[in-house]
Amino acid sequence: MNWTWYTRPEEIVHIDDYYTEAYTYWLEQMTTAKVTKIIVEQDYMYGSLTLDYEQIEREPQKIGHYFVTRDFLWTIGFDDLYCDSVAAKQYATPIEAFYDLLAEKMDYYFHGIDEYEERLMMAQRQMSGQVPPEFMNEIFGLRSEIERWSDTVVPYRELLMAGREAFLDIDLNELKSYRLAEYRVDRLLTLIEHYQGDVIALTDLASTLSNFRGNEIMKALTVFTALTTPVVAFGAVWGMNFKQMPELEWPLGYLFAWVMIVLFTGLVYAWLKQKNWIGSLLQFPNQIRNQKQMEKQRKRTKQ
Known part of the structure; x- marks a missing residue:
């Protein structure tokens, strides 16, 4: 089969009447x-097809344009390196050449995916229980x-499905270049997913770690506030300026005040401890009781 590949179809080329309207619009x-x-x-x-990985900081994106039929293939914007590589293979149909062109372009994407994998692995190793803001x-x-990678590769899968829709009487799976493009699309999307x-x-x-850390901080502040409540309360009472305050005349009033503060602080601490509100947030009272019971049973078994 004789067919022609035009890489600059905006120049004067022969156009069949069947394609004139579509060609002009394209x-x-x-x-x-x-x-x-x-x-x-x-x-x-x-x-049109995005040829390069879509980076936010890179504008405008590099776009390739194609027009593929049974008799010819028109392209604009595809790298000459890929076009020359595919043209050298001398495919029997333009459809095969087009899908091999897509397969060659997708092969380039694997290098970018590998670089992304390295950065992802480094991020996973850095996750060691602490989550700094950066x-x-x-x-x-x-x-x-990775979402932009998905947006870049998904159109290639759509082109595979579009080919089946456009050329209904051709079994594209028999074309080696089509199968190669399909395998590479599936491989890329599998990695992306x-x-x-x-x-x-x-x-x-x-x-989760950030929330847990925040809860630990709030718990620490709450416990601190509870433990200092007796100091604040007694300090407020004995800091009043009333003339009739019998404790002020007591010889041991200062010692009495300290005893009361320490006593009530200890009571608050014991109550918090009994409720298990001082330990780890990941442990609940029933878990601690179960652990104590298991330890007692082990001791009895050993005896």
Whole structure:
């Protein structure tokens, strides 16, 4: 089968009447698009595709435009390196060449995914029970980045499905380049889904540790407030300026005041201890009782 690959179709080329309207629309509208677009018709499809990983700080994004039929393939914006590599393989149909072009581009994405994996592994190793503020920012950055990776790769899967819709009488699974593109899409999306799960787990763990740390701080402040209540209460009473205060005339009034403060502070501490409001938040009174009972049973068994 003879077919032609045009890498600069905006130049003067022969256009069949069947494709004239679609070609004009594609050349005028699609080639100015900054987002992924896929239009499927009978026996052909065309549109725009994000070629590079979508980074927030990188604008504008690099967009490639394609128009693939049974007889020819038009592309704009694809790197010459990939085009030359695919053209050298001399595929029998433009459909095969197009999907091999996609497979070549996806192979480049694996390098970016590997770099992302290294940063994710480092973040997981840094998670050692403490969550500094900058670490939370790093986790949110990783979560945003993996979502952008997903947005970059998903259109490639859509192009695989669109090909089946456009060329209904062709079994695309028999094309080696189509299978290669399909395998690479599945592999990329599998990695992305796995890393999305890891990032979500990191986010949940960091949030749990932060909440637990905050609860521990609030508990410590509450216990401190409770223990200092007798000091504040007795200090307020004996700090009054009433003329008739019998304790002021007592020879042992100062000692009496200290005894009362220490006694009531001890009572408050004992009450908090009995309620298990001083220990770890992860332990409950019934758990402690069960542990004590188990220890007693072990001692009886040994005896």
